[in-house]
Amino acid sequence: MENITLDVNGERHFLTVDIRMSLLDALRDSLGLTGAKAGCERGHCGCCTVLVDGRRVYSCLTLAVAVAGAGARVVTVEGLSRAGPHRLQKAFIARDAFQCGFCTPGQLCSAVAMLDEASRERPSSASGPSSEGPALTETEVRERMSGNLCRCGAYQNIVAAIMDVAP
Amino acid sequence: MKPFAYERPSSVPEAVTLVAEEPGAVYVAGGTNLLDHLKLGIAAPRLLVDVTGLPLNAVEALPDGGIRIGANVRNADLAAHPEVRRRRPVVSQALLAGASPQLRNMATVAGNLVQRTRCPYFQNPATPCNKRQPGSGCAAAASRTEHRALMGASESCVAVHPSDLAVALCAVDAVVCVQGRFGPRRIPVTALHRLPGAHPERDTVLDHADLITGVELPPLPMATRSRYRKVGDRASFSFALVSVAVVVDLEGDAVRDTRIVFGGLATKPWRARRAEAVLRGGPVTADRFAAAALTELSDARTVEANAYKVPLARDTLVATLLDACGRA
Numbered sequence: 001m002e003n004i005t006l007d008v009n010g011e012r013h014f015l016t017v018d019i020r021m022s023l024l025d026a027l028r029d030s031l032g033l034t035g036a037k038a039g040c041e042r043g044h045c046g047c048c049t050v051l052v053d054g055r056r057v058y059s060c061l062t063l064a065v066a067v068a069g070a071g072a073r074v075v076t077v078e079g080l081s082r083a084g085p086h087r088l089q090k091a092f093i094a095r096d097a098f099q100c101g102f103c104t105p106g107q108l109c110s111a112v113a114m115l116d117e118a119s120r121e122r123p124s125s126a127s128g129p130s131s132e133g134p135a136l137t138e139t140e141v142r143e144r145m146s147g148n149l150c151r152c153g154a155y156q157n158i159v160a161a162i163m164d165v166a167p
Numbered sequence: 168m169k170p171f172a173y174e175r176p177s178s179v180p181e182a183v184t185l186v187a188e189e190p191g192a193v194y195v196a197g198g199t200n201l202l203d204h205l206k207l208g209i210a211a212p213r214l215l216v217d218v219t220g221l222p223l224n225a226v227e228a229l230p231d232g233g234i235r236i237g238a239n240v241r242n243a244d245l246a247a248h249p250e251v252r253r254r255r256p257v258v259s260q261a262l263l264a265g266a267s268p269q270l271r272n273m274a275t276v277a278g279n280l281v282q283r284t285r286c287p288y289f290q291n292p293a294t295p296c297n298k299r300q301p302g303s304g305c306a307a308a309a310s311r312t313e314h315r316a317l318m319g320a321s322e323s324c325v326a327v328h329p330s331d332l333a334v335a336l337c338a339v340d341a342v343v344c345v346q347g348r349f350g351p352r353r354i355p356v357t358a359l360h361r362l363p364g365a366h367p368e369r370d371t372v373l374d375h376a377d378l379i380t381g382v383e384l385p386p387l388p389m390a391t392r393s394r395y396r397k398v399g400d401r402a403s404f405s406f407a408l409v410s411v412a413v414v415v416d417l418e419g420d421a422v423r424d425t426r427i428v429f430g431g432l433a434t435k436p437w438r439a440r441r442a443e444a445v446l447r448g449g450p451v452t453a454d455r456f457a458a459a460a461l462t463e464l465s466d467a468r469t470v471e472a473n474a475y476k477v478p479l480a481r482d483t484l485v486a487t488l489l490d491a492c493g494r495a
Contacts, residue, residue, distance in 0.1 A: 002173070019173045022202070042203050043270060055243075055272045061202040062273070066195075066217055069175045114268065122247045125263040125403070146403035147267025 004068035008033065009079030017064050024048045024059035027076060035077035035105040039149075046148030049106035051075040056113035056147075077105035080112060088112060088165050095161035099152035107148050111162050114144045119167070136166040169211040175220050179346050179380060182218050187348045187376035189214045194378060196239055197273040199266075200282045208292050209299055219275075223380055226251065232386035238277035238344075238379045242332070243268065245276060255384060257393035257412050261335035264397040267404045277379035279332045280343065280359065281371060285406055286314055286326035297323040298367040317467040317476055319434035324367030327431060328360060329406055331397060334430035336382065337438050338412035339390050344381040347374060356382070360435035389416035389424060396487040397430070398479060407431030409480045415491045422446045427459070432467070432480060439463040442484070451492045456485040 006013045008031060015030050024041075027033045027050070039047030041060045048060040053072045067074060080086040088111050091097070098104045118136055126143035136144075141159050150158060176182040186192040191213030195201050204210035223237035228250035236245060245251055246262035262271065265279075274282075288294045288306040295304035307315055307325050315325040333356065341356040359371050373379075384390075393414040399405035410430035416423040425446050427439040445459035460481040467477055489495045 019171065020168050020205070041206065043199055046267070046269065049269055056269050057273050058199070058269045061199050063173070063198060063202070063215075065173050066175075066198065066219065069217065070219060110269065117243075117268070122243070123252065123259065123263060124268075125260070143403055144268060147269045 002065050004065055006031075006064065006068050006074065007072070008074045009076060009082065010073075015064075019063070019065055021064045022060050023050070023052075023062040023064045023067050023074070026064035027059060027074070033076050033078050036109075037102055037105060039102070039106075044149070045103070045106075046110060047103050047106040049109045049148060050077075051109055051113055054113070054116065056110050058147075075109070077108050080108060086112070088115075088161070091161040091164045092158070095157045095164065096154075097157040097161040098150075098154050103148060103150045103152075107145070107150070107158055110145060110148045111165075114141075114162070115166060118144065136163065138163065141166070168205050168208070171205075171212050172214045173217065174214065175217045177220055179221055179223075179378060182216055182221060183346055183348060183376050183378050185214070185216045186378070190375065192216055192375075194218050196275040196278045197241070197270075198278075199270050199274050200278065204283070207290060209290060218378065223277075228254070229386075232388060234384040236276055236382045236384070238381050239275050241272055242266070242274045242276070242279060243271040246271065253391070255335075255339050255387075255390050255393065257335045257338055257390065257395045257414060258332070258384075260395035261331040261397075261410075261412060264395060264407075264410070265331040276332070276382055279330055280336075280356070280379060280382075281373070282329055283370060284326035285329045287312070289326055298326055298363070298370075301366070301368045311470045311472055313472040315470060315473055316434045317432045317464070317469055317473065318437055319362050320468065321363045321365065321367070321434075323365055324363035324434065326363070326367065326434060328433060328435045330436065331395070331407065331410060331430060333360065334410055334428045334436045335395050335412045336384075337428040337436045338393065338414050338426040339384050339387055340426070342383045342385065343379055344383060345373065345377050346380050347377045351380070353383075357436070357438050363434050387414070390414050392416065392491055393426075394487050394491040396483055396490075398483055409476055409483050411480070411484050411487050413484070413487050413491050415488065417451065417492060420451055422449055422451060427463075427484065429463070429480060429484075432464075432476060437463075446488075451489075451494060453485050453489060456488045457481050460484040 037047035039045035043058045043061045193212040223239040227235040246259045294306040336356045397410040412428045414426040429437040442459040442463035
């Protein structure tokens, strides 16, 4: 067991965790933040996506002790809506961008980071490394959101919701 | 998951010593491959030495055209680096063709190079696998699976090498910088990965405590004309059925020099020197490119399930070279 300090959604938490504990399990089981979901738990589905120092990662493949050791700040879907629903959450509701909702927290966290990446002109394989400042076309959004699967197949509305918010 | 200890050293020598002193130790950085293996029960280290606190995070574009890349640079950051995109587009393209945005945010350059095969039998602890458990046999060789290497395989292992980045790095003459117990050394990336032979459990020439500290890309002006093309079951977030990295230097309508490396076909990134020899001094034509591909693939060993990879590799190389030469 290891004593760690985890910075989540702007609050510091003092936890005693098994070294083997994933960030996902620490969030869900130790902190009661059940927004991030355990889907495949192998980094294939994206349900567990959270932001670590502003970057989207799979919390199922991240050790809690490593995040604490790096002094990194974690933001979960719960942290997106502290001042009322995030504009992406509103767009998801307006576009009915889900059926069962299980993948939605991961989709939201991923989309928040994706919009940030695009605003900083980070490339994707859809735009190609030579293009500058790619417009967020539907093709771009689909490629950039390819790390999040939706078992219900609500992609059409997920993409539409994200494009509503994209610049 | 078996219990393990966790250390977070603050210097390279400290990290190397920690691993050198514990036979059951492994380095971990992004952890995307290792955590999966821990969960699957196919890796059971006694100590994880987390190297992400080490000062190996820089990408330096050198005045001579070279680029020095720290081992801990995340795949997403390397792919987005302006000088990498301008001087070595093949490297950026290979990175962006692999995994997903989340994994690219986590995975590091060094971790990418030492990631292990996605052979389904390696990943399944219930099946024999000489790479996972030496001497247990090779379920893949017995199965006639599609997921078998066409080149570089041995009787003991037919597992395909998984990395996209390594394929691109082989095309730009990259050198891997390693810190070991007895000091630093430099290994051409084409010599980093081993053919399986009788010891498939060893993927690379690295010793137990060897730590990759960085990758150097020497000056290679012709690499501004380079491409990576990947063909998979899906357009995104899947491993290569076939991939190809090409670098081309043109002189008029002739190929002056070239680098060609195949991924998805072999037990290591496959530098196609015979194909390069066919192309050098020859014309920029689809026929010539196809002939070069088939020369390289002439001793490919296929089974029915993966025989399609020969024409797929040929056509992928032709299309990628034509694109690189501006003739697409």
